[in-house]
Amino acid sequence: MYNPTKSDAAFLRRRAQEFRTQVARRIDGSLTEEEFKPLRLMNGLYLQLHAYMLRVAIPYGTLNADQLRQLAMIAERWDKGYGHMTTRQNIQFNWPRLSDVPDMLDALAEVGMHAVQTSGNTIRNVTADPYAGAAADEVADPRPLAELVRQWSTDHPAFQFLPRKFKFAVTGSPADRAILKAHDVGLQLVRRGGDLGVRVLVGGGLGRTPLLAEELRSFVALDDLLPYLEAVLETYNLSGRRDNKYKARLKITLREEGMEALSTRIEARFAELRGLYPGAAREYARIAQDFARPALNAAPTLAHFTALNDPAYAAWAKTNLVPHSDPDHAIARISLKGPGATPGDITAAQMRRVADLAEAHSGAEIRVGQDQNLILPHVPLGDLPALHAGLAELGLATANAGLASDITACPGMDYCTLATARSIPVAQALADRLRPIERELGALSIKISGCINACGHHHLGHIGILGLDRAGVETYQITLGGDASAQTALGERSGPGFAYDQIVPAIERILRAYLTLRQDASEPFIDTLRRLGPAPFKTALYTETRHAA
Amino acid sequence: MSRIFTPKVVTANALLEGDVVYLTEDGTWTRRLDEAELIEDEAIAQLRLIEASAQPHRIVGAYLAEARAGRTGPAPGHFREGFRARGPSNRPHGKQAEILDV
Numbered sequence: 097m098y099n100p101t102k103s104d105a106a107f108l109r110r111r112a113q114e115f116r117t118q119v120a121r122r123i124d125g126s127l128t129e130e131e132f133k134p135l136r137l138m139n140g141l142y143l144q145l146h147a148y149m150l151r152v153a154i155p156y157g158t159l160n161a162d163q164l165r166q167l168a169m170i171a172e173r174w175d176k177g178y179g180h181m182t183t184r185q186n187i188q189f190n191w192p193r194l195s196d197v198p199d200m201l202d203a204l205a206e207v208g209m210h211a212v213q214t215s216g217n218t219i220r221n222v223t224a225d226p227y228a229g230a231a232a233d234e235v236a237d238p239r240p241l242a243e244l245v246r247q248w249s250t251d252h253p254a255f256q257f258l259p260r261k262f263k264f265a266v267t268g269s270p271a272d273r274a275i276l277k278a279h280d281v282g283l284q285l286v287r288r289g290g291d292l293g294v295r296v297l298v299g300g301g302l303g304r305t306p307l308l309a310e311e312l313r314s315f316v317a318l319d320d321l322l323p324y325l326e327a328v329l330e331t332y333n334l335s336g337r338r339d340n341k342y343k344a345r346l347k348i349t350l351r352e353e354g355m356e357a358l359s360t361r362i363e364a365r366f367a368e369l370r371g372l373y374p375g376a377a378r379e380y381a382r383i384a385q386d387f388a389r390p391a392l393n394a395a396p397t398l399a400h401f402t403a404l405n406d407p408a409y410a411a412w413a414k415t416n417l418v419p420h421s422d423p424d425h426a427i428a429r430i431s432l433k434g435p436g437a438t439p440g441d442i443t444a445a446q447m448r449r450v451a452d453l454a455e456a457h458s459g460a461e462i463r464v465g466q467d468q469n470l471i472l473p474h475v476p477l478g479d480l481p482a483l484h485a486g487l488a489e490l491g492l493a494t495a496n497a498g499l500a501s502d503i504t505a506c507p508g509m510d511y512c513t514l515a516t517a518r519s520i521p522v523a524q525a526l527a528d529r530l531r532p533i534e535r536e537l538g539a540l541s542i543k544i545s546g547c548i549n550a551c552g553h554h555h556l557g558h559i560g561i562l563g564l565d566r567a568g569v570e571t572y573q574i575t576l577g578g579d580a581s582a583q584t585a586l587g588e589r590s591g592p593g594f595a596y597d598q599i600v601p602a603i604e605r606i607l608r609a610y611l612t613l614r615q616d617a618s619e620p621f622i623d624t625l626r627r628l629g630p631a632p633f634k635t636a637l638y639t640e641t642r643h644a645a
Numbered sequence: 646m647s648r649i650f651t652p653k654v655v656t657a658n659a660l661l662e663g664d665v666v667y668l669t670e671d672g673t674w675t676r677r678l679d680e681a682e683l684i685e686d687e688a689i690a691q692l693r694l695i696e697a698s699a700q701p702h703r704i705v706g707a708y709l710a711e712a713r714a715g716r717t718g719p720a721p722g723h724f725r726e727g728f729r730a731r732g733p734s735n736r737p738h739g740k741q742a743e744i745l746d747v
C-alpha cells in the first residue's frame with residue numbers, strides 16, 4: 097500500500113483548509129453560486145436531487161482497513177450510515193450538509209484520502225485492475241504507475257481547466273480488467289526485451305457518443321511516460337473543442353483529426369518535453385517499494401477443501417473466487433448485490449466488519465471493482481471458510497459474482513439530477529426475477545444507466561439497459577453484445593424501448609431465448625449472441641410484445 | 646407559436662442542507678410541495694422566479710417545475726418532481742422520512 101509522504105499529507109490538509117474557507121465564503125455571501133460551483137466540483141462536491149453528494153476517490157481501487165473504517169465513520173457521522181461504490185472506483189456519500197463537508201475532507205485527509213478532482217474538467221481518479229498485485233497473469237503491478245500518474249495529475253496547474261473531464265485507467269495484465277478502451281487514456285504495462293514500458297491507448301469513452309480507445313503508441317519507456325502524457329494532455333488541452341461540450345472529449349478530437357495527425361502533434365510536443373520530470377523514475381521505484389506484496393503465508397489449505405462439501409460454500413467458491421498468482425491463495429469477491437440490495441451500496445457496519453475481515457485474512461487490503469463489488473485480494477485458501485462465514489453474518493456472502501443478479505447500476509433518477517429514468521429499482525426487480533435461474537444462465541453481465549451519460553456502463557453490458565424519459569414516462573432501451581472484458585465491445589440497440597413495468601419481462605424473454613438457442617450449457621450468453629447475431633434474440637424480444645398487444 | 650402555459654411551482658435546493666424547497670405564496674420557502682404556490686400565469690411565474698433567484702444565501706438553482714393542482718395543494722407534474730418531493734424509491738430517506746402523507 098502507498099505510504100503518503102509528509103508533503104502528500106500537507107497538501108491534503110491544505111486543500112481541505114482551502115475548501116473550508118471557500119465554503120465559509122459561500123455561506124456568508126462573499127462567493128456567488130456561480131463562483132462557488134467550480135470550486136466545489138474541484139473537490140468532488142455535487143448537488144443532486146435531494147442533497148449534496150460527496151464523491152471520494154479510491155485511487156486505483158485500493159483501500160486499507162483503516163481507510164475503510166474511516167469511510168464507515170464518515171458515513172455514520174455525516175451521512176445516513178452508508179456509502180455507494182461507483183464504476184470508477186469512487187465512493188459517494190449521498191446526504192452531506194454543505195457545512196459538514198470540510199470536516200469530512202479533514203477526516204479523509206487523516207487517512208490519506210480525498211475528493212480532489214473527482215469532478216470537474218480535470219484529470220479524474222486514476223482507476224486500475226482491481227486484482228492488481230494478486231492476479232496470476234500480471235506483467236507487473238499497475239498501481240505504482242497509477243500512483244505516479246495520480247501524483248503528476250493532482251493539482252497539475254496546466255490541467256485544471258481542460259475542455260472536459262479526462263479519465264485514465266491502468267492495467268498490468270493483458271487480460272484487461274480495467275476497461276482501458278472506455279477511457280480517454282488507457283495505460284497497459286508491457287515488457288519489451290527485459291524493459292518495462294507502457295502501451296498507450298487514447299480516445300475511448302462512453303456517454304452519448306460511445307467510442308473505444310485506439311493504440312497511440314505500442315511502447316513508451318517508463319522514463320519517458322510523464323513527458324509523453326504531458327504531451328498528450330497539452331495537445332488535447334489546445335485542440336479539444338471548447339465550443340460544444342458534447343464534442344469536447346479526446347475521443348471526438350481523435351475522430352475529427354485522425355490518429356495520424358493527432359499522433360504527429362503529440363510526438364512533436366513530446367520531443368520538446370522529453371527530459372521533463374527527471375526524478376520520475378526514482379519516484380516510481382520509491383512508490384513500487386510501497387506496493388510490495390504482503391507476505392503470503394503457507395498455512396494449511398485443507399479447511400477450504402473440506403468446506404467444499406457444504407453446498408452454500410461450494411456455490412460461493414465457484415462464483416466468487418478468482419485464482420491468485422500464488423496457488424495457496426485466492427482473490428475473493430464480495431458481492432454488494434445481494435437480494436434487495438442497491439448495487440454498490442454498503443453500510444457503515446458492513447464496512448467496519450469487512451475491514452476486520454481484511455485484516456484477519458487479506459493483509460488488511462480491500463479493493464473496489466468497476467462492477468461495484470469489493471475484493472479481498474490475498475486470502476489464504478485455508479482462511480476462506482472463516483471469511484465466508486464472516487461475510488455470511490453481514491449478508492455479504494451472496495454467491496452471484498458474474499451472474500445475472502450481479503447487476504451494475506448507476507444511481508439514476510432516485511438520486512441524480514441528470515437522470516432521465518430510474519435504474520436502481522429496475523436492477524432490483526430484474527435481480528429478483530433472474531435469481532432463481534441465474535445458475536442455469538451462467539456468466540452474464542447486465543448493466544443499467546439512468547441516462548445517456550452511461551455511468552452504469554450500459555454499453556458494456558452483455559445486456560445493457562438505458563433509462564430514458566419519453567414524453568414524461570420512464571422508458572428503457574436495450575443494447576445487446578457489449579463486453580467489459582479484454583474483448584471490449586459496445587452493445588447495439590435492439591430496437592424500440594419498453595415501459596418501466598415491461599422491461600423485466602422483456603429481458604427475461606431474451607434470456608429464455610438464449611436457453612433454447614445455446615449449443616449447450618457450456619456456451620455462455622455472449623458467445624451464443626456472437627455466434628448467432630442479435631436477430632433471434634430480437635425476434636424473441638419483440639414477437640411476444642406484439643402477441644400481448 | 647406560443648405554447649399553452651401549464652401550472653408551475655418555483656423550486657430550488659436549500660443552500661445549507663441541499664434538500665428540495667418550494668416557494669410559497671408569502672415568499673417564504675417550504676420543504677413540502679403541497680404548501681407551495683401553484684402559479685398559473687406565465688408572467689407571474691417569471692417574476693416569482695426572479696424573486697427566488699435573488700436569494701442566493703438561502704437557495705441554489707431555482708427553476709420553474711411542472712405541477713398540477715392536487716387534493717391538498719400542488720402535486721408533481723412530472724415523475725422527476727415526484728422523486729424530488731418524496732425522496733429516493735430504494736430507501737425511506739429524504740422527505741418521505743419526515744413527511745408522512747406524501
Ligand code: HEM
Pocket residue numbers: 142144149181182183184188260263278300301302303304305345505506507512513514549550551552553
Ligand atoms: C452526481 C452524479 C453524477 C453526475 C452528475 C455524472 C455525470 C456524468 C456525465 C455528464 C457523464 C458523461 C461524460 C461525457 O460523455 O463526456 C458521465 C460519464 C460517466 N460517469 Fe458519471 N455522473 C454521476 C454519477 C456517476 C456514478 C454514480 C458513477 C458510477 C456508478 C459514474 C461513472 C461514470 C462513468 C463510468 C462514465 C462513463 C465514462 C466516460 O466518461 O466516458 N458517474 N457522468
Ligand code: SF4
Pocket residue numbers: 506507508509512513514515516545546547548549550551552
Ligand atoms: S448515467 Fe445519468 S442518471 Fe446515471 S449517474 Fe450518470 S448522469 Fe446520473
